[in-house]
Amino acid sequence: MEQTIPSEVPARSTFAVIWPWLLAISVAMASIAMALLLVRPLDGLFLVVPIGILALLALVVGFFPSLVSLVLSTVGFGWYWFVGSSGDEPPGVVFPYVFRLVTFFVTGTIVILVMSSERRARRRAQDERWLAEQMRLEAERAAMAARASLAALHESEERHRALAEALSEADRRKDEFLAILSHELRNPLAPVRNSLYVLGRAAPGSEQAKRAERVIERQIVHMTRLIDDLLDVTRISRGKIHLQHGPIELCELVHRAVEDLRSVFEQGGVTLSVELPDGPVWVNGDGTRLAQIVGNLLHNAAKFTDRGGRVQVVVSLAEGGRTCIRVSDTGMGIAPELLPHLFHPFTQADRTLTRSRGGLGLGLSLVKGLVALHGGDVRAESEGPGRGATFTIELPVREPAAPSGAASVGREEHRCGRILVIEDNADAAASLAEALAVGRRNVHVEVAHSGPEGIEKAGSFDPEVILCDLGLPGMNGYEVAQALRADPTHRDRILIALTGYASPEDRKLSRAAGFDRHLAKPLDLKTLDRLLAELCDSVRPAGRASAA
Structure with missing residues (x-):
């Protein structure tokens, strides 16, 4: 902040310098006129009026204008007594007039000096007060600037501290994610390697060989899913994922997704039920991505629901021309402090390498991104750990366009020689x-x-x-x-x-x-x-x- 300390009293304007002299001359003339009119009636008291005026003049305008007025007044009196009179006074009478003029001039000079000194003292005190006030104001401004600088410095330190904490947290989460990613990608390799060992020693077509083949296929699907989730989350965050919109019958899509994953629930000992409306429900969306959304929620429910639990999928129509897909489970539930962060990438309740549920924590983040691209909303509800969870997706309902035709059923055989x-x-x-x-x-x-x-x-x-x-x-x-x-x-x-x-x-x-x-x-x-x-x-x- 730029600060300016005054080094002198502000300069007076040209008019401020001239007007005291003009006033002095005017007052002097008025004094002479008054003295001439009153000289005879007041005789010896005629000096009182001009001396008083000179004192007031010296106090108001200073020494030099008052001195000029005194000189002019003395000349005026002398002219009247010695030049303008009839000259019939006896010679002995002239001396008293001279004495009066000298007395008037000396008295006027003393009065002017005294009153000018008083004026200078007042001006000096006024200037000192003005300078003190300016210095006080400058000190206040400097203090305010210092306080503002300290506040800005404190704010900057807080920002740097918050940034350092954010960078530290990001670095910690990066290390944690890389460790989890390494763990999750290595996990399927162990059963694949074991199954290859079995295939190398089991008789072709035997039950052992078939079990090994099924293990390899499941692990490949699992690894593919992990990698696809990583890529999809990256594409969504960068706005590089594009949907192929078209009329989709939601009940059929949900039914297919449930049937595709029913074996997963059966292997985990979890009961899976579906409740669909009587009529078709059409939405305008990307069938592949909508199936991915439902599949992710079902995988999530299967992963966090223990044996003997239940998972229910409900499709219904909501108010405002929207349709709901609700996936509820009786699983491990969600802690209240985790709910606001549940749809953030890499968020999991168990963040240690010894966790039993597996996964990268990308499924729900992917669901949120894909639902948003469809113009919908997703929310999670849970009464707490051990109380299960409910995920609700709302999508806008669309009147279906006439389908271009049923999708052709692909055949296993082809004629490519x-x-x-x-x-x-x-x-x-x-x-x-x-x-x-x-x-x-x-x-x-x-x-x-x-x-x-x-x-x-x-x-x-x-x-x-x-x-x-x-x-x-x-x-x-x-x-x-x-x-x-x-x-x-x-x-x-x-x-x-x-x-x-x-x-x-x-x-x-x-x-x-x-x-x-x-x-x-x-x-x-x-x-x-x-x-x-x-x-x-x-x-x-x-x-x-x-x-x-």
Whole structure:
């Protein structure tokens, strides 16, 4: 703050300097006139009036204007007595007039000096008071500035302390999340490794081998779910997830989701019941994402409900043109302090590595983000630990558009005779080729481990379908697709991108490069079979189809 300490009394204006002199001259003239009029009647007392006026003048305007007035008054009196009189006074009478003039001048001078000194003393006291007041004001301003600076410093320290605490908490949560992520990703590897050991020693087709296969399949589904949740939460937080809206019959969707997960509840000894309205309930949304929302809530209920518990799913119509999906359980419940943070990423009641429930704490955060994208709301209610929990989703009801037709049922079998797999990971390529050919005598699969090798084999093998990884070393999958589309002999081949990159931007890039479909790893072979049946058993589409 800039501070200014006055170094002198404020300067007077030009008018303030001139007016005392003008006043002095005017008063002097008035004094002379009054003295001349009163000289005869008052005689010796005629000095009282001009001396009093001179005293007042000296007190008001100062020494020099009053002195000028005194001189002018003395000259005026002398002119009247010695020049303006008739001159008939005897010579002895002149001396008293001279004495009077001298007395008047000396007395006036003394009075002027005294009153001017008084005036200067008053001005000095006034200036000192003004300067003291200014210094007091400046001191107050300086104190206020100091207090403001201290307050700003304290506020800045508080902000820095809060920021440091937030950074420390973020760092702690990051370390905790990485530890949990490592734990959750390692967990499925143990049963997979054990099952592979069993498969290597059990007789093919035996009950032991079948159990090992089911274990591997379940663990792969579990790992895929963890990774998909991570990717989806990241996409939602960055606004990079896009919905494919369409008319969805909610009761059918919920029924399918419940049936898909019923075995999970049966294995956990949890009773699952569903209550649906009599008529259809239509919403406008993305069927895949809505099924993901319901599936996440059901998984959450199954995970936190112990054996012998109950889970109920209810679909109903609410007020204001909205529909409700309510998932209630009799499980472990939710602590009141956890409820406000329940839908934050990585939030879990048990945050230790020894927790028995597993998971990354992403499911409910993902539910909230997807519900918000559908224009809906989600809330959680619980009476406390051990009292169960209820999750309620509200979605806007939409009048259904006429469905474009029932979805075609995909077939396990297809008529794609020659398939080329371009994949740099030898194990992934070999296992995919074997999975595509197993049990199908009419299917022949070739494998290439690089882009140039894939283009060369496409020329010699003449495949109907080419499955190509995008992350190939050297010549990547996009460049392979562009090269194949540029060759007239391969322009009409079916190209399917296989990749771990599954964002909408990645799908757009693959479609622009010439791929017909875009499938994310790890690949669901049943989905691939249905896709091949759709593509190989239909007429070649004109232009590139949308990414799956």
